[in-house]
Amino acid sequence: MALQLTARLPARRDLNSILNVALPLLLILSFSSGWLAALLGLTDFGLHRYSSVAVFVVALGHVALHWRRLEMSLRRRAGVVRPLPIRSSLPRTGS
Secondary structure: OOOOOOOOOOOHHHHHHHHHHHHHHHHHHHHHHHHHHHHHOOOOOHHHHHHHHHHHHHHHHHHHHOHHHHHHHHHHHHOOOOOOOOOOOOOOOOO
16 A cells, blocks of 8 residues: 655635634734834844745735735726627638
8 A cells, every 4th residue: 555645735615714813923023023123123134024024925916816816806896897708609611
């Protein structure tokens, strides 16, 4: 009996859950480390810098994951409707 190990990418739902948990935690870390750096007068505080970059990356992933829904919502609010493709009932002629 052979042991088969297959790696699979996380499902879209799993990825969404991970991002939804990570984003608020990273925001709290970024805020608190920035506040601590300001309080202590630290000008080059690595934890704040890297947590802020992580917030940006996770937020970008979150927007990318929900892009279609966001686009449709913005189009609906703006009143922009994509025209449906025109389908002819006439048979196509070869050209």
